[in-house]
Amino acid sequence: xxxxxxxxxxxxxxxxxxxxxxxxxxxxxxxxxxxxxxxxxxxxxxxxxxxxxxxxxxxxxxxxxxxxxxxxxxxxxxxxxxxxxxxxxxxxxxxxxxxxxxxxxxxxxxxxxxxxxxxxxxxxxxxxxxxxxxxxxxxxx
Numbered sequence: 001x002x003x004x005x006x007x008x009x010x011x012x013x014x015x016x017x018x019x020x021x022x023x024x025x026x027x028x029x030x031x032x033x034x035x036x037x038x039x040x041x042x043x044x045x046x047x048x049x050x051x052x053x054x055x056x057x058x059x060x061x062x063x064x065x066x067x068x069x070x071x072x073x074x075x076x077x078x079x080x081x082x083x084x085x086x087x088x089x090x091x092x093x094x095x096x097x098x099x100x101x102x103x104x105x106x107x108x109x110x111x112x113x114x115x116x117x118x119x120x121x122x123x124x125x126x127x128x129x130x131x132x133x134x135x136x137x138x139x140x141x
Contacts, residue, residue: 009034009041016077021136026066027074036062040078047113049120052079056124070135073128079121083107084114 018024036059043051063071086104093101
C-alpha cells in the first residue's frame with residue numbers, strides 16, 4: 001500500500017534530518033510550512049519543473065517571513081536527494097574529438113524533467129548549504 005502524500009512528505013523530511021534541530025522540526029510542526037512541503041511533493045510527483053519552482057519559492061517566501069530563511073535548505077535537499085539525481089556518476093571521459101562523455105546511473109528510469117528538477121535542486125543546495133547549515137545549527141537548542 002502506498003503512503004499518503006502527507007506521510008511520504010513527513011518521511012522524506014525526517015530522512016533529511018529535520019528533527020536534528022528545533023528550527024528544523026518546524027517543517028513538521030508548523031502547519032503552513034508543512035503544507036508547502038506537501039505541495040512540493042505533489043509538484044515533484046507531477047514532474048513539473050515550473051510547479052516545483054513555484055513550490056520552492058513559496059517555501060522560501062514563508063521561511064523568510066518567519067525569520068528562518070535557512071529552512072529553505074530542506075526544500076533544496078528534498079530535490080537534491082530525489083530519484084532525478086544520479087545514484088552513481090562515472091569519471092568524465094575525454095573524447096578524441098574534444099568532447100566529453102558523461103555516464104550517470106539512476107535508481108530507476110527518469111524523465112528529462114525529473115533530471116532538470118534534481119539538477120536545479122542540487123545547484124540551489126550547493127549555493128546555500130554552508131550558510132544555511134551554519135544558521136540552522138546555530139539555532140540548534
